[in-house]
Each structure stands twice: as C-alpha cells, then as structure tokens.
Amino acid sequence: MRTPATDANTSNLFGEEASPPTTAKIAPHRHAPLAERLRPHMFDEVIGQSHLLGEGAPLRVFAQHGVFPSMIFWGPPGTGKTTLALLIAEASGSDVVRLSAVEAGVKDVREALAHAEQRLRYNKQTLLFIDEIHRFNKNQQDALLHAVEQGIITLIGATTENPSFEVNAALISRCRVYTLRSLTESECEMLTERALARLSEEYGSSVLLAEAELLPTLIRLCGGDGRALLNTLESAATLASGESSRSAHSEQQSILITQASIEAALQQKTPRYDKKGEGHFDTISAFIKSLRGSDPDAALFWLAVMLEAGEDARFIARRMVIFASEDIGNAAHEALPLALAVFQAVDVIGMPEARINLAQGVTFLASCPKSNASYRAIEDVLSDVRNGANTSVPLHLRNAPTKLMKNEGYGREYQYPHDFEGHFVEARYFPDATDGKPYTEQTYYKPTTMGREQAIKQRLETLRPERYR
Numbered sequence: 490m491r492t493p494a495t496d497a498n499t500s501n502l503f504g505e506e507a508s509p510p511t512t513a514k515i516a517p518h519r520h521a522p523l524a525e526r527l528r529p530h531m532f533d534e535v536i537g538q539s540h541l542l543g544e545g546a547p548l549r550v551f552a553q554h555g556v557f558p559s560m561i562f563w564g565p566p567g568t569g570k571t572t573l574a575l576l577i578a579e580a581s582g583s584d585v586v587r588l589s590a591v592e593a594g595v596k597d598v599r600e601a602l603a604h605a606e607q608r609l610r611y612n613k614q615t616l617l618f619i620d621e622i623h624r625f626n627k628n629q630q631d632a633l634l635h636a637v638e639q640g641i642i643t644l645i646g647a648t649t650e651n652p653s654f655e656v657n658a659a660l661i662s663r664c665r666v667y668t669l670r671s672l673t674e675s676e677c678e679m680l681t682e683r684a685l686a687r688l689s690e691e692y693g694s695s696v697l698l699a700e701a702e703l704l705p706t707l708i709r710l711c712g713g714d715g716r717a718l719l720n721t722l723e724s725a726a727t728l729a730s731g732e733s734s735r736s737a738h739s740e741q742q743s744i745l746i747t748q749a750s751i752e753a754a755l756q757q758k759t760p761r762y763d764k765k766g767e768g769h770f771d772t773i774s775a776f777i778k779s780l781r782g783s784d785p786d787a788a789l790f791w792l793a794v795m796l797e798a799g800e801d802a803r804f805i806a807r808r809m810v811i812f813a814s815e816d817i818g819n820a821a822h823e824a825l826p827l828a829l830a831v832f833q834a835v836d837v838i839g840m841p842e843a844r845i846n847l848a849q850g851v852t853f854l855a856s857c858p859k860s861n862a863s864y865r866a867i868e869d870v871l872s873d874v875r876n877g878a879n880t881s882v883p884l885h886l887r888n889a890p891t892k893l894m895k896n897e898g899y900g901r902e903y904q905y906p907h908d909f910e911g912h913f914v915e916a917r918y919f920p921d922a923t924d925g926k927p928y929t930e931q932t933y934y935k936p937t938t939m940g941r942e943q944a945i946k947q948r949l950e951t952l953r954p955e956r957y958r
Contacts, residue, residue, distance in 0.1 A: 523723035524716040527687055528572055535576070536683070536715070537676045538569055538669055547667065548573065552580045559637045559644040561622065561652050561661070564669025567714030570647035573669075574618040583616040583643060584608060590624035595632055602636045615642050622646030623655035630657045637663045671713025678704060680715055684722045692744060696726050699745040706748070709799030710755065722746070724754035769800070773808060780809075781816050785855035792851050802843050806832040809850055820860035820940035827853055858940030866934040873931070879920040886918065913952055932956050 529535045532542055532552060541548045551557045557577050562570040578585045586601045605615035617633075619625070636642045637660070644664060648655060652666055672680065681704060688696040698704055711718040728750040776791035795805060806828075813828035831850035835843040874880065889899035904914045919930050935957075936946035950957040 524719040559664040561646040567716035568669040574645040578616040583614040590621040617642045623648040623650040677708040695743040699747040725750040785852040788855045806835045815864045818863040820942045821857040860937045
C-alpha cells in the first residue's frame with residue numbers, strides 16, 4: 490500500500506508559490522477492521538512495548554524532544570510497528586509517506602525521496618514508512634542510504650525478519666534497530682477489554698465473552714498478535730450478534746461471544762481447557778495415567794491436547810521428570826536422564842519446536858518397563874520416620890574428625906566394604922535398638938522383576954537373602 494506524495498498536478502506541486510502537501514489524517518471508516526478503528530492516537534494508549542514506551546525508554550524520550558532518528562522495528566505481526574510509525578510522525582510533525590516493499594520499486598523510492606527534498610524547502614520533514622522492508626533488494630535498500638544519512642527523511646522500516654540477515658549492514662548502521670515483543674497474556678486481556686468496550690459502544694448493546702475460560706483460548710489462538718486478536722473478536726461478535734438477534738427478548742440483551750462463535754470465526758476447533766481449572770487437572774491426569782499404562786499413542790494425544798490449549802510446555806516437562814522416577818525408576822534407569830534432557834530442551838528451544846522433544850520423551854517414557862518401587866520405598870520410610878522411628882546414628886557409622894570423638898567411639902568397628910571380597914561386608918546400617926528392644930531391619934525398597942530392576946533384585950537377594958527373600 491502506498492500513500493501518494495503527489496497528485497495529477499505534480500509539475501506544479503512545488504512551484505515557488507505553492508507549499509508541499511501534507512499527508513492528511515483520515516479517520517477510519519465504519520467498515521474498516523476493528524484493529525484499524527482501535528488504532529491508538531497517542532503513545533499512552535499503546536498496549537505493550539513498555540521497554541520502548543515506558544518512563545525513560547527510547548521512544549518516550551525521543552517524543553519528549555520531538556526528534557526521532559531513523560529506526561527499524563523488528564517484531565512479530567500485530568505488535569504495533571505501523572502504529573508506532575504513525576505516532577512518531579504525529580509527535581515529530583512529519584508528513585508520512587507509506588510504501589509497501591511488496592509493491593514498491595526503486596522508482597517509487599526515488600520519487601518519495603525527491604518529494605522529501607522538496608518538502609525540506611518548506612521546513613517540513615518527511616517520515617518514510619516502509620512495511621516489510623526486508624523484502625527490498627540490495628539496490629532498493631541502497632537507494633535509501635544517502636537520504637537517511639543526510640536526514641532528508643526519517644526512515645521507519647518494519648520487518649518480521651531478523652534485520653541482521655535481511656537488511657543491508659550499511660542501512661542498519663544508519664538506523665536504530667528496536668525489537669517489538671509479542672503481547673503478553675495480561676496485555677492481551679487489556680486489549681480484549683478495550684475491544685469489547687468499543688464493540689459494545691458500536692452495537693449499542695453489551696458485547697461479552699460468554700465464559701471466562703474463552704479469554705485464554707483467544708489469547709493462545711492469537712499468539713500475542715494484537716491485530717489477530719481484535720479481528721477474531723470482531724468476527725466472533727458479528728456472528729454472535731446474529732444469534733442474539735434471532736433470540737432477542739429486548740434491544741438491550743447482551744451479545745455473548747461463545748466458543749461456537751469463535752470457532753466459526755476462525756474455522757478452527759478450540760479445545761475445552763481451562764489452564765487453572767478442572768480441565769487442566771483432568772487432562773494432565775489422563776496424560777500421566779496413559780504414560781503409566783504404557784500407551785504412547787494415548788499419551789501423545791493428551792500431550793497434543795495440552796499443547797494446543799496453550800499449556801506451559803515446561804509444566805508438562807516437569808511432570809515427565811517426576812514420572813521418570815515415580816513410575817519407571819530403576820526399571821529403566823536411563824528414563825530420568827532423558828526426561829531431564831527433554832526439560833532442558835524445552836527450556837532452551839521453546840515452542841513450537843519443543844513439541845518434538847516432548848514427543849520423543851513421551852513415547853520413550855510410555856514404552857519403558859515400569860516400577861514404582863523407589864517411590865513406594867521413600868513413602869514407607871517417611872511414614873516410619875514421621876511416626877517416631879529412632880533416628881539416632883550408631884557410633885560405628887559416625888564420622889570422627891577429632892580425637893575426642895574417636896575416644897568416644899565414633900567410627901569404631903566400622904568396616905570399609907572395599908577392603909572385602911566383592912566390595913561387600915555384612916554390617917548393620919540401621920539405627921541402634923531403643924528401650925531394650927532389638928531394631929528390626931526393614932525392607933523398604935522392594936525391587937520388581939521389570940526391566941533392569943530385575944538385575945538389582947537378584948543382586949540384593951544375593952547380598953542380603955534374609956531381608957529380600
């Protein structure tokens with residue numbers, strides 16, 4: 490899209506008695522998308538990007554002085570790149586020329602620069618906003634260098650691609666590069682409130698989300714893209730208003746945006762999942778039980794449900810680390826290192842790619858032999874300790890770093906297992922008897938015959954047959 494800097498009378502536009510045109514502000518028409526109708530008119534109305542707009546932040550300081558450098562805004566779609574460019578033009582009193590790198594060529598750039606030079610004769614600065622600037626080839630980008638360096642234009646380039654790879658180094662060196670961030674959950678909530686208020690005003694009737702859990706669903710589906718969030722809300726409200734008109738009892742009846750209207754607007758099913766409610770606990774329960782039941786297919790299904798619903802991937806990975814010890818244990822001792830590796834990969838890689846790491850971990854853990862012997866053992870021990878078991882350490886197991894301790898018998902009669910054949914010696918490691926009663930050595934860890942734990946079971950039965958048989 491291009492906002493023309495000239496009209497049919499170009500030859501006379503910059504005559505001696507004529508003044509250069511300004512790019513007039515055009516109020517969004519009523520058929521413009523909601524994202525356009527809600528576009529902020531001042532920096533304080535912008536939701537998000539506090540690192541650029543907050544107190545003492547770069548754009549805030551530039552605005553206070555009314556002078557802006559050339560800049561490249563790099564960030565995901567719907568984060569406010571165009572909005573910031575228009576606000577900068579307003580704050581600096583500049584005329585705006587908008588070019589789309591998808592449509593514009595070198596000729597368009599040179600024309601815009603020539604008109605910018607003419608405007609300078611009237612002390613009028615030009616802000617050249619180039620959307621998708623990464624799509625300009627080297628020649629098109631080079632055509633901007635002189636004008637940016639000489640201050641003939643203030644260049645604002647917007648890109649969703651890393652400018653280090655897509656924009657000439659010479660152009661980058663003449664601009665400030667600022668990264669825009671996807672909207673956070675709380676920022677999306679604020680934007681949703683603003684959108685519902687505007688829609689309610691336009692419809693003359695309250696427009697509301699029918700259920701509170703629809704908000705996180707909307708936020709997840711829009712992925713921090715404010716424009717997508719607003720346009721989805723507008724479409725869903727339109728569909729919901731049709732339903733309301735067919736069942737209205739009065740003109741004041743609220744328009745309820747439901748899951749059905751969101752799905753119809755997006756042509757996409759939205760899983761019923763409340764990350765803070767019953768759906769969250771029910772789904773993670775189904776996931777863990779599928780892993781425990783050695784059903785990798787079902788476990789993958791519940792994994793997909795959680796990921797599609799926007800569940801925190803690190804939460805899932807943490808549960809897998811716990812599962813590796815609680816339900817697999819020594820039956821497959823490689824399960825815990827793999828689960829930890831998955832957790833680390835999720836933390837480093839992030840979504841959506843981390844879904845692959847999670848899937849590998851899920852299929853492995855579900856397919857492993859299972860044993861909860863370690864889990865049951867620690868639970869039984871904790872129960873005994875909490876119920877008053879003697880916890881005094883026998884003298885022969887105590888350390889003796891001082892002469893006094895040695896004289897008191899600390900460490901005496903301790904037998905060092907490595908001095909014996911097989912690196913094992915029969916000895917007592919439980920606490921001393923209390924109240925004259927002999928202490929019964931308990932069998933807490935009861936290894937199963939599953940997987941690698943069978944070898945552990947056989948070794949312990951050989952070492953301590955009286956306890957393990």
